[in-house]
Amino acid sequence: MNARAEILVPGKGGEGEALVLTAPISFWGGVDPKSGRIADVRHPQHGETISGRVLFLPGTIGSSSASAVLMELVHNGRAPAALVLHEPDAILLLGLIVAREMGWETPMAVQLERDIFETYRGSIAKIAEDGALTIAG
Amino acid sequence: MSLALSAEEQAIAAGKDGAAMAMRIVAESARLLGAPRLIPIASTHIDGALYHGDSGTLFAERLVEGGARVAVRSTLNVGALDLMGCARIRLEEPARGMARRMMEAYRKLGCEQSWTCAPYQAGHRPALGSDVAWGESNAVVFCNSVLGARTNRYGDFLDIACAITGRAPDYGLHRLENRRARLVFDVSGLSPSFLASEIAWPVLGSLYGREVGNAVGVVTGVAKHPGEDALKAFGAAAASSGAVGLFHIAGATPEAPDANTILAGTTAETVIRVTSEMAAKARAGLSTAAASKTIDAVAIGSPHLSLAEFDALERLIAGRRLLVPIYACTGRHALSGLEQGGRRKALEASGVIIVADTCVVVTPIMPELSNGVLMTNSGKFAHYAPGNTGYSVLYASLADCVESAVLGKPRFTDIAA
Numbered sequence: 134m135n136a137r138a139e140i141l142v143p144g145k146g147g148e149g150e151a152l153v154l155t156a157p158i159s160f161w162g163g164v165d166p167k168s169g170r171i172a173d174v175r176h177p178q179h180g181e182t183i184s185g186r187v188l189f190l191p192g193t194i195g196s197s198s199a200s201a202v203l204m205e206l207v208h209n210g211r212a213p214a215a216l217v218l219h220e221p222d223a224i225l226l227l228g229l230i231v232a233r234e235m236g237w238e239t240p241m242a243v244q245l246e247r248d249i250f251e252t253y254r255g256s257i258a259k260i261a262e263d264g265a266l267t268i269a270g
Numbered sequence: 271m272s273l274a275l276s277a278e279e280q281a282i283a284a285g286k287d288g289a290a291m292a293m294r295i296v297a298e299s300a301r302l303l304g305a306p307r308l309i310p311i312a313s314t315h316i317d318g319a320l321y322h323g324d325s326g327t328l329f330a331e332r333l334v335e336g337g338a339r340v341a342v343r344s345t346l347n348v349g350a351l352d353l354m355g356c357a358r359i360r361l362e363e364p365a366r367g368m369a370r371r372m373m374e375a376y377r378k379l380g381c382e383q384s385w386t387c388a389p390y391q392a393g394h395r396p397a398l399g400s401d402v403a404w405g406e407s408n409a410v411v412f413c414n415s416v417l418g419a420r421t422n423r424y425g426d427f428l429d430i431a432c433a434i435t436g437r438a439p440d441y442g443l444h445r446l447e448n449r450r451a452r453l454v455f456d457v458s459g460l461s462p463s464f465l466a467s468e469i470a471w472p473v474l475g476s477l478y479g480r481e482v483g484n485a486v487g488v489v490t491g492v493a494k495h496p497g498e499d500a501l502k503a504f505g506a507a508a509a510s511s512g513a514v515g516l517f518h519i520a521g522a523t524p525e526a527p528d529a530n531t532i533l534a535g536t537t538a539e540t541v542i543r544v545t546s547e548m549a550a551k552a553r554a555g556l557s558t559a560a561a562s563k564t565i566d567a568v569a570i571g572s573p574h575l576s577l578a579e580f581d582a583l584e585r586l587i588a589g590r591r592l593l594v595p596i597y598a599c600t601g602r603h604a605l606s607g608l609e610q611g612g613r614r615k616a617l618e619a620s621g622v623i624i625v626a627d628t629c630v631v632v633t634p635i636m637p638e639l640s641n642g643v644l645m646t647n648s649g650k651f652a653h654y655a656p657g658n659t660g661y662s663v664l665y666a667s668l669a670d671c672v673e674s675a676v677l678g679k680p681r682f683t684d685i686a687a
Contacts, residue, residue, distance in 0.1 A: 141302065162657060166323050197405060197425030198322060204427075205323035223302040224425045230298045231329060231427045234291050 136249055138264045141221050142229045144241035146262045148269055149187045149214035151253040154178050157192030159199065160225060166205035169212075187258035188213040189250045193222040203228030207239055215240045215260045219247035273301045279308060282435070288336025292434035299428050300439035308437040309444060313396050314340070315389050315413070316433060317347040317405030318426040319376040320632055321369035329427065330375035333434065338379060341436035345384040345394045347406045349373045350633040353385065354602055354626040360634040369633075379430065385627035386601025388502065388574040390417060393603070398524055401444050403432035407509035408502070408573045408650065414516040416501050418524040420444045423515050443516055449525065451488035451518050451532045453540040455481065458491025460549060464687045465492065469553065469667045471500040472649030473687075474544070475507030477552035481542050484513035488520055488532050495522045499576055506573050507649025549687035556652040559662035562643045568675045569630045569655070570668065571599030572648040577607045579668075584617065586672040592621030593678035596671070597636065599629040621675070631658040645680060647671050 155177045158164065163173035169184030184206070193199065203225055206212045216229075221244060232239045243264050252268075259269040275283065275297060283293040300308060318326065350369040351359050361369060377383060386392050390412050396402045396419035404413045404421040413419050422442040424432060432438045442448055455478055457465065464470055478487070496504075501519070508514040518526035526532040554560070570583070575598055583598065598617070600608075605626050608614040614624060630636055631654045636644070644661035646652055647668045655663050664680055673681045 142298075197317065197407065197423050199425070200428075201318075201322040201326055201426040204325045204329075208323070208325035208328070221302050223299050224428075226302055227295070227299055227425065227427055230295060232325070234295060235325075235329060235332060 136245060136266045138217065138243035138245040138260070138266050140241060140264045141218065141244050142226050142239070142242040143262070144229065144233070144239040146260055147187065147214035147240050148257060148259040149185050151189060151256050151258040152178070152181060152183060152186040153189040153250050153254045154191060157194050158190065159194035159196050160202040161196035161198040164202055166202045167209060167211070169206055183213045184211040186213050187215045187217065187253070187260065189217045189253065191219050191247045191250065193218070193225050197224060199225045200228035200231065204232045207232040207237055212240050216242040217245050217250070217266070218242060220244065273297065273305060274307055279437070288333040288338025289434055291333065291336060292338060292431040295427060295431040296435050296437055296439065303439050303441050305439035305441040307440050309401055309440045310436060311342060311403050311432060311438045312400045313343040313394065313402045314429055314433040315345045315347060315394065315404040315406065315409050316376065316381055316429045318429050319346050319349050319373055321350040321365065321372050324368050326426065327368045327372040327375065330372055330379070330430070333430065334375050334378045338434045340380040340433040342433060343394070344381045344433040345389040345392070346376055346381045347387050347409065348628045348632055349385055350628060352625060352627050354605060357623055357625040357635055359628070376430070379434070381433070384601065384603065386574045386603060387572070387629070388576065388601060391576050391603070392601055401438065403429060403438040405429040408506035411505035411509045411514055411516065412502060414443055415505060415518065415523050416498065420449070449486065449516060450534040451486050451526070452538065453482060453485055453487040453542065454529065454538040455487050455489045455542045455544065456491050457489060457544045459543060459545055460687055461546070462493070464549065464685055467667065467685045468647065469685060471496060471504040472507045472647065473549055473553045473556065475504035476511045476556055476649045476653070477544065477548060478504070478517065479508035479510065479512030479514050482512060482514065484515065486516050486518070488518040488526055488529050490520045490529050492519055492522060499579055502573050503649060507653070510650045510653040546687035553665065553687070556649060556665035557663055558656050559643045559664050562662070562664060562680060564643065564679050565594055565645045565664065565674055566639055566642045566661070567594055567636055568596040568645045568671045569599070569651050570596060570647055570671060571625070572629055572631065572650040574629070575600040575604060577604050580604065580608060580613070582668060583672070584613065586669055587620050590620065590676050592675040594675050596622045596675050597625055597630050598622050599625040602626055631655055636661065645671050645674050
């Protein structure tokens with residue numbers, strides 16, 4: 134499956150095991166900022182780690198501290214390899230924008246229709262700096 | 271519509287200092303939000319000085335190193351430490367040192383040392399119709415709804431970036447067309463005695479937030495203005511159970527002299543008729559430890575207690591000694607009034623632990639217990655305490671909280687909805 138995703142926040146291209154979430158997530162309280170594990174016990178992917186994965190987000194629940202959690206993951210070296218969002222979430226992505234301003238290496242965030250997310254499940258997804266999203270294995 | 275920056279804004283963003291960094295952060299956010307331009311703001315209230323990890327401290331210090339200063343009046347929400355030294359905070363090093371550095375960096379940026387989630391009761395009350403950039407969900411909803419100033423929910427980093435640039439993205443609740451009510455939340459079916467009780471507003475707020483999510487609604491059927499502390503409790507509860515940024519109460523809040531005005535002549539998309547069963551269910555839903563025979567602590571003051579609320583607390587305690595502590599969270603604006611006439615000393619002698627500059631759900635204060643039970647009259651504490659403190663929660667009126675603290679076990683007075 135090849136798709137050209139719209140770039141929301143530019144960054145380093147990345148590759149990693151796809152993690153397709155099946156429910157919206159709140160980063161604040163939902164993801165441990167130190168380990169990158171999904172900590173929300175009510176979330177279907179509870180216990181999975183988002184670090185190093187190409188993270189497909191069907192939706193986000195916008196706590197105003199979501200940006201702080203994402204920036205803390207970047208700073209701790211536990212960020213996802215890339216973020217693929219169904220729709221832009223300005224509060225979450227602010228974490229990447231500020232991390233870039235700090236001069237830290239940040240993953241890129243792109244926008245893609247969530248109907249296509251399933252085709253990446255179980256694969257190694259690769260995203261190029263121009264937004265091309267491919268299956269690498 | 272794509273974002274257009276003025277020549278001045280572009281010139282600032284092209285720089286290398288802290289102000290440039292702040293302008294780029296505001297502009298990038300505006301682009302992601304789909305805002306066509308930036309607008310000037312009159313003030314900010316900043317929630318970003320609460321420590322969540324080292325990266326936030328490093329960001330604030332980078333702005334300080336870059337010579338940045340706030341361009342408009344900026345108050346600070348709570349931090350992770352009690353700088354007034356009222357309560358002992360159990361935050362350990364190195365987090366404690368990083369939290370202190372963060373609070374210090376925000377002071378150096380020119381923010382007022384207010385350290386409260388109720389800035390609107392500490393003298394920061396922007397004018398009706400003015401554009402501001404406020405953070406912290408209860409402060410945002412009070413600012414929009416009760417003061418009628420215009421703000422979106424500004425989160426970490428963007429709040430201070432707006433303060434430094436004096437600008438905010440033009441979208442959402444800054445625009446008049448997005449402030450009108452689209453649904454009606456009718457409480458006229460509830461008994462007047464329930465509506466006059468203290469628990470009505472936190473309970474209804476919790477129900478409202480769950481029912482409306484992020485929509486703008488108008489509450490109808492309220493005979494008289496319930497008072498500012500009641501609206502504070504309603505908004506805080508609504509903004510914890512839902513993403514409520516603005517509510518109206520017909521006849522009470524400034525943009526809604528009546529329901530028709532704020533519906534702007536249109537028919538409501540949804541009418542929620544609140545029944546006594548719905549209110550009773552919402553009240554029960556605020557408790558997670560309904561069967562408990564004992565309590566370990568009482569916490570009040572989310573949002574931070576006003577002096578009027580301390581008056582009520584003193585009247586109810588009436589000089590008695592508490593068996594379990596009441597943690598009373600407040601800001602330093604109320605503390606100065608409490609010092610007069612020995613009021614603080616008398617409360618502490620009864621067993622009240624005053625917490626200033628912070629609160630019991632954002633930083634470790636209460637002892638770590640495996641099966642702790644906390645009683646509270648705050649819809650917001652009821653929502654966050656189980657996840658953030660590990661205590662299960664019993665929701666009750668302030669009068670019942672005080673009686674329970676005296677007895678060391680839960681006592682409830684029935685108030686039928």
